[in-house]
Amino acid sequence: MTTIRDVAKLAQVSVATVSRALNHSGYVRESTQKKVEEAAKTLNFHPNEVARSLYQKKSKLIGLLLPDITNPFFPAIAKGVEDSVNKRGYSLLLGNVEENPEKENDYLKIFAQNNVAGVVSAVQGNTAKMKDMPFVLLDRVTNNQKYAVHSDDFLGGTLAAQAVIHRRPKKIVIMVGPQNVASSLVRLAGSEQVLKEYKLSYERFQTPSFQSDLAEETAQDFFKQHQDADTVIASNDVYALAVMKEASKRGLKIPEDFQIIGYDDMSFSRMMYPGLTTISQPAYEIGYQGAELLCDILEKKPIKKKHIQLPVTLKLRESLREKGSL
Template sequence: MATIREVADKAGVSVATVSRAINNSGYVGKEAKSKIMRAIKELDYKPNEVARSLYQKTSKMIGLLLPDIANPFFPLIAKGVEDVAQEKGYMVLLGNVEGDSYREQKYIDFFSQYNISGVLSASSESQSFNNGIPIVFLDRVKDRESFFVTVDHFKGGQLAAKTILKSHPRKILLMVGPRHVDVAVDRLQGAESILSESQMDYVLFETGTYQADEAEKTAVKLLDNFDDVDSIIANNDIFALAIIKEALKRGIKVPGDIQIIGYDNTPFSSFMNPQLTTVAQPGYEIGYEASNILFKIIDKETVHQSILLEPYVIERESLRKVGK
């Protein structure tokens, strides 16, 4: 790989002149700049982005904080983010937080150290950066005064409850995600607004996490302790799929004995047999729209503060057919 020294030697100028030309940080004569650009092309020189970011106090990099990269919903968000970043000529630095506030702070410190231009965060912990780096929240939003793109999760909870009620449940188990995460509370309130109105018998099952590595243990605990329910509103697709897997292993028929609806519409939700009925939230669009907002902030353009996307139901095979 060519170095800045080799570019300078080939162009017949100093390293400082090459640096000024690359960073647009001072005067460089037209002839000298032409020689430098020709040398860069011939040597296929790639500037050191980290060094340049330290010099300019900014960079062509943005940070993305995700709560759990093992959950296939979040790579959908990441793809939306990266597609916009690529269009803008930026690279994306990924931080997989896994619900750990210390781990998240390490990523935040790293991002700040390398002068990233902005941050996109789907974590429920991070709020701001001390040095004024712009931040846009994806999906999980605590502060409604911040910039964010999310889904109407209250409506999503309502859709889940309405959909399962159509399939003649006898007793419903409503899974509740971690209550410190705003989307979990919104979904819970949405579902309960429908279930309470219907006077249907239901119980709550607190999970305290959305982490994929807890899904199988949670499924075992649920089926061990709630053998009288015949309908489950899961808090995400990963947990729903784990419950289906565990139920089938125990000889419990799905949807005959237990029916279930998920949430997210992850790519794997249609791979299970039976395929999972789920409330879909548009992960790719969340990432894409949030990334657009962030770059408008970076470019100092006028930008709308928030976008609320609509969830919708995808009906497959894990609920009993109406009339049966």
């Protein structure tokens, strides 16, 4: 097996210089850097990550916590995270938490055992548990977190309400996201502000969970509680699709009898017919920028913004009526 000594010998530099060059740590003259990289390439030398990790007390691994890998919003985030960390020389340890605090604890333990350099988490958990690890929170963010990337939930809530008010709503129902997800309440506040301003009455339906596998059951409950709803501001796209399907099964025509707006803009919302109108969150960008922020922290680069807020936009498709008088 090729060792760092072989590389040093071929490049005619010291072992310490090879280490600095290949780890991009400390000063190395540009010409030397090139020589070392060429020597490493020639000898097919890849520093062993495990030995390096033990020596440096941290690895080139980053832990990724997702609340639900079967909701397409999160694979899109994961893809953004992955593209960033790979470019910067890290790899991802996957943790799919499924809104299960016990699983979250288990993963944090596993991450610690593997000396991860840091954690990117889209799970709104007890971040106190991560106190020894650099981490960046994505999406489900509250104010008291140090590093976070999320989209503008209040704006999203107002955009969703503004989208329905001019489309002849008869009975508006807001599907409120789970109470333990901070962004749910911020979106609700945004929507309520608009509806109150326009003096439109509305009802609320509490979505118990964001788990994909509960969506169909929840859609049935929705219609039991709100048989006469004709305009729905849904908690996310997965739940909007389930409610839309249940409406169709009940013989309601979309959007004439029943109109709905989702939240997230996952790829499937565009791919069905009628297409789901929704608030687009930049999932890939949230993941990418969150990972960039973490890498900057790990590499002790200057941090310009600790809380990054990305814009959301309305995607109008066929699930809302044409605009008409109020």
